[in-house]
Amino acid sequence: MDTGPTSVSLSVASPSPNLALERTDRWRSLRDYALLRWLLPLALLHGVLYLVIAPPWQHYDEPTHFEYAWLIVVHNHIPTMDESDPQMRHNALESMDRFRFYPPGQHVDLTDPNPPEIGMNQRYHPALYYMLVALPLRLVADLPIDVQLYTARTLSLILYTLIIAIAWRVAVVVVPDEPLIQLVVPLMLLFTPSFADMMTAVNNDVLVNFAAAALLLGCVLLVCGGMHPTSLVLATLALGVGLATKRTAVILLVPYVLALLWALHRTPLRLWKVAGVLVIGTLMSAFAGLEIGHAANGTQILALRPWLNQLDSSYLRLSLDSWVRSVSDFEQTNVLYQLLLTISFTSFWVRFGWGNIIIGSWADWMMVGICVACAVGLIVQGWRSRSQMTISQQRCIWIFLIAVVLGCLSLVARLHPLPSPGYIPYIPRGRYIFTVMLPVIWLIVLGWQGLFPNRWKHVSPIIILGLWGAIDLIVWSNTLIAYFYGVG
């Protein structure tokens, strides 16, 4: 009985080394989260600014994305492609007209009992995102349509805020000893204006982007910490959500599989072996599935072998043959690729609203300069830091790089199969690869560091962060205001 209090007082007076260590860890962990206590309100306010500055309906396909969720709320089931509600369309059109959605002088006929379409039908997308949006929408179903739209945007705002927290966590996991990078990466993502604009819109891209960020966190946790159940569940769940939201998430399969492999096999792999397996695998697959064919104009192109064609037509139904023929028809695609590069690059960084709002050509060229410089810097950095980075860090950076390359390739793939000559195909916008925005930011930060000598390396991220912050400030305080409100 007497020993109890004594032992307590002893333990308080001189804590065991383990307890002290545990307390230090806990204290450090609390201090780590102090940054998040600042980042989260900042992200939330930044998102709110973008949310309220953009008038209703002024994002890519916002009316029809909203309509999809609205129909779920009202009809209590997932709507078919043909379902619509004339009253909802009337209300939406009236609101669009009131908020100057249409060009000056152009107004819709609100007396028409069968209102026209309010944009491109989005109901070919999976319903997951829209079911999520429907949850808060149910609470405001009786309020005016503008209020409902802003409520739907609020869900996006929450996901945007969480993405910034995820970006911070990814940085903490990948570079635990670099507090500056832990700060710069989430802040740069926060400051990327095109991303903030999209992430506060009603659009299923928002959920895919969130899933992609969560997947990336799962991947880096798997790579850095091994096959831990929490990391595995996070990555798998995020991939599932992404795939169940939009097909653009398919590219996330590769980082996921890579992370699983690297989580299982944590010792170094010989580079030439990996490269050899990849090259031989690709060549064998190509030889097994493809053959040389001829286009209508006689030029040589690739075509599917009959067995693969048969499999595609009877089971896959992906029109693979026309896709492969289209991709390998370089004569027709040459000009289109230039167009794709220009449109997707500018819309990735410096286009807002429906892609019609621009900062100015100086911003386009500045982003070109930064990206080219960072690509060079990335090579320098890769060479310079190859011996300083742990194997986990190297693998995380490989995952970022592969995700970005796959994102770019997916844009090219989306261009195909090309329509008949004479018709201009839809040129995909950069927003389709906002799923890889976080890896892109990582590569920009790493590449930027590579441009500076070692003694400047630790302050260089501040410079790029300052540039990003300045562009963001220009966009929300001037560019968007000038476009939407006619002054600025």
Next chain:
Amino acid sequence: MSTTAANITVRTSRWLTALVGALCIMALSMITTLDGEIALPAPTDMQITLGGITTIEQTFTITRPDLVGLEIQIHPAAQIVPDLRVPLHLRYADGSPVDLVSESLSVQTAKNGVITVRFPLLVAAHDLRVPTTTLALILDVPQLQPNTGPTVTARENHQTQETLIIDGRISANRELVFAPLYQRRWADSLWPISAMARGKPGILGWPPLYALLAYTYLIILGGGIANLRRRFLSRND
């Protein structure tokens, strides 16, 4: 102990400064004044007696969005008609005849020959990039003996595209003399918060919100950066 107290004092004073700043921003963004285009007397002014007239309609173009009133020149008659009221309507010149404003002018309340009509801020459904909208001011004159009753002022104007219509007949090269009153928000010259709030639902329709949001964001950003800078500098020391 004294260091902790000093830290608390510094932190409290920072919060208070930020709060005072927010209050100032809110107060400044709420200041509004009235801008009127004063109609000075002109040699071509003429008085139109309302007696015998049924309607007077004058179209005019508003040059700014926030119309909140009109100053109409109207002179009571020498023989005072007790409590004479003239219904006034403000509508879009084109499109369906929906009243944007419907008021009844009490002629006896005219001060120095001017009646001021105030109404809630009128959000004209026009595109801000083309800031012109044509409205119609309509006076429904009550039945009076011809050439009796109050008078309104009209004047010659050969330049204007706007039209004066009396009892359905266009009165060429003449216009009714009145001055639109616009609400002017001082903060709009820095950031167009009135335009940002215009037509939006609930609290989003309150202009100071936008100034407060931007201010809070910049304060949190600046405060955080300053804090981090101190932390990094102390770590490097």
